Amino acid sequence: MSVTGLIQGLNAFHSDYFTTNRALFERLSNGQTPEVLFITCSDSRIDPCLITQSQPGELFVMRNVGNIIPSYGAASSAEAAGVEYAVAGVGVRDIIVCGHSHCGAMKGLLQIGTLSEQMPLVYDWLKRHGEATRRLVLDNYAHVEPERLLKIAIEQNVLTQIENLETYPVVRSKLHSGQLNLHAWMYEIETGKVFAYDAGLRQFTLLRQRSFPVPDPLITTIPA
Template identity: 50%
Template sequence: MQKLIQGIHEFQRSIFRPQRELFEKLASGQSPDTLFITCSDSRINPNLITQTAPGELFIIRNAGNIIPPHSPHVGGEAATIEYAVAVLKVKDIIICGHTHCGAMKAVVDPKGLEELPRVAAWLAHTEATRQIIREHYQHLEGHARITATVQENVLVQLEHLRTHPLVASRLAGGTLRLHGWVYKIETGEVFAFDPEQRQFVPVTEARLPAPPTPVSHFQSI
């Protein structure tokens, strides 16, 4: 705890004071362009990875960077997505997984979840990921299997994201883009899913998904 307190003092002295004008401006409101959804893992720092300043990312964090599909049940993720899209009008949503993810290890090998019933219930939102790995990645073992799980889970959660009405509406209107990323802890690399190549490639090489063509209405038939 003492380290955290010392960190606050250092922040106020070395960070806040030189950027006081920025923080005073932020006090009047926020206008981030991006909703960044990632894992709660302490090794992940979205602003550090993307070199963004306060006010530039709206962030959701939870175990496994999971987005439950749209349902009548109101959860924190759904409420945050709704606010980001409807009020903040973010232009991009990124779901970012990471290597060595404990949640994804539990998806592959659920032993031990008996003592963690709430974690097990939360990971039920990765059932499609588990099925994909079971049916298509039997040839992989160990770290390679976990990495495949991380990647497939990002894609599954993107599909869940598309079920949220406001997200679907903004995608159809061409005002929102979705991105799937994986952060490699041990090298600092970030990989993005390229829809044309149908695989994860270095983020600097991936083609940004083009916004859908706006549709105002369909002709009567």
């Protein structure tokens, strides 16, 4: 869509949707209270609010190349600040990391050597924060055919980000007290289906009625 098309959309939004839902936006002007932090890729084919049918104010959304959250202390980043603000400031009760099929970032991660000259900034981002996923996939699944290998990389990358989230002090604290849940999702563009990681089955399964919070084996409840 061109900028002209975007402006036409803005005009339609204001004259139709905004006018019809003016009370909602007036209420939102007084503050936000989303219950979910939704972390996903910058890919233009993914719209978190569309696929979840969420209204304005219901999702706190973070997006970047490859839906990557660096581990705590790995870098002074907008991602770290966003996680901390969502949990400690906004008070979300669930964090969803949602990867997607045909992810260009994961394709690049599996062939990272070709990126260094063409897209040096993308190369640096993936090399610094995607190495754990790359190493796991190539060391354990090198025999798998390329299409299946990409799917494995996408899923393992989501699980890596869940592990990285658990290194954040504010996340650890909320997990310990039962005030926060982490969810690993994968959106399939061509079917519109979403799959959630089921730790009991150790695989991503079709998401129907409920999600499966990823349990943290390091969290233990200590009696007072």
